[in-house]
Amino acid sequence: MRVGLLAEAQDAAPVRAGWAVRFQESLRDRRRMVEATAQDAMGLQYLFTTGAGPSVPLYRGFLGRYQQAMKPPAGKSQTKPPEPEKPGCYEQLVGGPIQLLFCKPWATSTALVFACCKDGGPQPGKVIVPVRKVYIVLNKIVLTRLDSGVELPALAFNMSLDFQSWTWNWTASLHRDAALHLGRDADGDPAQFLANVNGVPFKLRLERTSRDRRFLPQERWSVSGRSLAAVLAEPWAKSMPFGSPNQTLTAQQLAAEVLRVNGVSIGWGIDWQLVDWQVPAGAWTLQGSYIDAINDIAAAAGGYVQPHNTDQVLRILPKYPAAPWHWGDVVPDFEVPSAVAEVEGTEFVDKPDYNRVFVGGMSAGVFGPITRAGTAGDLIAPQVTHALITDSTVHRLRGLAELADTGRQARVSLSMQVLPETGVILPGQFVRYRGNEAVQGIVRSTSVSWAAPKVRQTLEVETHA
Template identity: 55%
Template sequence: MTASLVFRQPAVTSGRLVFGVDDGGSTGPVIPPVDLTLDGYFPDVEFTCELEYRSDTQRPMVASSQGGWQDAKHSPAGTAEQMQDAQKHPAGWQALWRKAANAGLPLRMPQPKVLQPDRRGTAGIYELAKRLHAAGRVDSQSGLPQHVWRLAAYEVALPDRLRVGFRHQDGLQDRRPQHTSRVQVALPWLVGLGTDFQEAAPSPVFWDSRFQPAAQPLVGISTPGGGGGPVIPPKDPPCYTPDPHLVFTSARALNGHLVFLCKVAVIAPPAHVVIPVRRAYIVRNTINLTRVDSGAEVQAHGFTMSLDYKSWTWSWSASLHHDAAPHLGRESNGDPAEFAVEVNGVPFRLRLERKGRDRRFLPQERWQVSGKGRAAILAAPWAPVLSFGNAEQRTAQQLAMEALTINGVSIGWDLDWQLQDWVVPGGAWALRGSYMDALNDIASAAGGYIQPHNTDRVLRVLPKYPVAPWDWPDVTPDFEIPSMAAEVEGTEFVDKPAYNRVFVGGQGIGVFGPMTRAGTPGDQIAPQVTHPLITAAGAQRQRAIAELADTGNQEIITLSLQVLPETGVILPGAFVRYAGEQTVMGIVRSTAINWTHPRLRQSLEIETHV
């Protein structure tokens, strides 16, 4: 290829080539030739370049100029890229954890055995009874010989006129040849007893037993009710009151099995805080808002704040007097203003994010403000987007603490860790996001969630279900509220599948397997759950409880009550027992404060299981 000079001006008659402006006498500046050199490393590269130079001067074509970099030869071989000539493999890319085959016999982990205490009745060592649905046990009766496989070895003995048949009572005192047992090899001694259950020494005057106190036998015959009568063993509390009718209170089993549970009457444990029943509850409601940096107090006409278990900080709003305008600006360092708020004496720290004039109450003008809690700075849009991970082995709590650092230096926040900790191998976890994104990911791996401290720079890491719902009757509630102190504002009926089994595990590394609720057939399988941080049995079990607990028939009860001195503001995660027409036990999922002078109420959403 050659380059051409294109002249747009008319040809000159003086025979000179003028580059630039022709002043009539001067030849003008002459542009020296420029050599262009292109250096680079291109493996077998073929390219074509074209250069056009326009000087806006008309000149006759007298010659052609050719640059050395233009003499490129066409190569028929072309350019071969090594990463392009890949052959398709019929197997494709395959992730190790994705191509698992369903096993007909699922794995059973030892941990599911502790998902629920065994509710079967406890048999006393003195019982000879057979389980009956409609009858109690007879503690001292002799069983039939054909049931010897269910009886203790020392309980089944054939009556013998020359022997004592019951080891729990004194026999006839005038007949003492020997004592024999069907389950032992006894030697015919006139004065001793050989047994597998004790080491007995020959004694001519008494028989020593491990199972009851023995006394020297008296002359004569012992009769029931006398001083030497039979020892009556203690009785276990019955599982139920005998009734000729079968009453089913649970949903029917889909596998055709009938599961009978011991329903022993359990007295509910007292709550940590019990609100007494009164004819009237009188509280002086106060809401105080004070700017932290200046100490200025602002007058509020109304105030609301709310928090639920899915949120990690408070949301609030207030209607302020028009005199509050000078106190609603930023702090001296440019940060949003921070307010110290007291709700009937309960302190909180809140950040101001928005303000606006409220002219609905003209001629009086108010300011409508809103914001979030202090933890808002840990999430978007205030917090930067960072990369998190663990190059070395760490515990989950250590990962959460490292997420609140920059180059190993703390950013000023601490954790109140209430989950069961577990070990995470190096390289198992990686995430890109804000500080709160990292904390939520770590907590949710084990079925936990994040809640803020009221005033301090502390985040509480809580389990969604500290105790599984099927064990709530044994839980000591944090608050017991009578119907006189609260009112039910609404009930939401939530029906979810009654799952009793779930497959939980990690991704790539860690543990994986089925987790089954104890005492159930495990025939209702929930959707599979995986997370990179489920690397140990502790995390697997906590996540399985959270998945299997949020199932079945539920009711979300909304209670409205005062902020009493005994309770203060009841936070999400607290257990509450409400004694109304029907006593219910549940866990608080959301809290909302609503104050319009002089009325102040807190509204609680409580999750209960039917």
């Protein structure tokens, strides 16, 4: 008995609405006509004229300086060669006046200095090593004990010095028979030797000895030490107080007072090569040895201490005799060609490109900025103070030393012989190396190496980009 079902849905009757299309078939005869503004080009001829025509040979007479050779007559005569034409200082422009050229910019002076401003290129060095096919050097290094005069031939020898060292450091290898001559002198002090390096003498002190006994035929003695200036440092010199006396002295006089005891010299002198300046009374004090005090005085002006080769003299030298940006005008001490020296290596050093630094004293003196000329002075280096920066002279010297040691640098190592023309080249001297590219800089370290029969000196040259 099922209940009847009533459905509300029925089969749908399709009802289609009429479609309307907005597009119709295009008519091909309704296209717009295309018009072109260009037509076939036509050649246009233009009359061309020139002022040149066929050349005509022009013959000009000339007079020669030479004549037919002849046998010279009897007697003695000397022919003077013609003098080369000297280039002028100023060149006149075609159709224009001669222009006045000033070599240096105007300063505070009102005086006008007229000079030849034509650049003749880099100036030749004070010592020029000539280019030769062969360099023959008789290498010889002999150690002579000064108190006895005994000569000890060195089987191997090395010595070195840099601008931060105030004494030479040396080592040598001697034959076993030299053991009898390696003791101290009659006063109990280290023995002194005269080292002759291809004719260049150096006085050295023997401080350490050791025996190298591997096999009996090859028994050797290894010795080492420093130069004479070692007596000014510990342990040979005790620590003591130093200071400026109760009167105004110059820095050079103050350095000389350091090497005195109760007004009596200890036997050492000063070769002062810095610009001197005034030091007020009581402005400086120091506790240390003799060499500590001398180093401190030199460092105040951006200088350093270098020992003399044979004498009891300390040389006080500037770290930068001229600013690196003016090294192109410096006449080098030695000009070395690539035929005699070789580049062992180049080390690039990048330092901040400072152009301004504040320098001043401590209890007395001056204080202020030093700015490199021609720069904005916007890159400031760390501040520098020292008790001996007491006037404008040392203020400027120390500022120059701080700003010169900046920017991109290169340390070039040159290896060469100890030639008679050069000898041993010391730190602080300018060298120009003429290789594929000319390199000019200042020597910062020197080392001499001897391994019979070969002697080489290696120079580290500081250059600036």
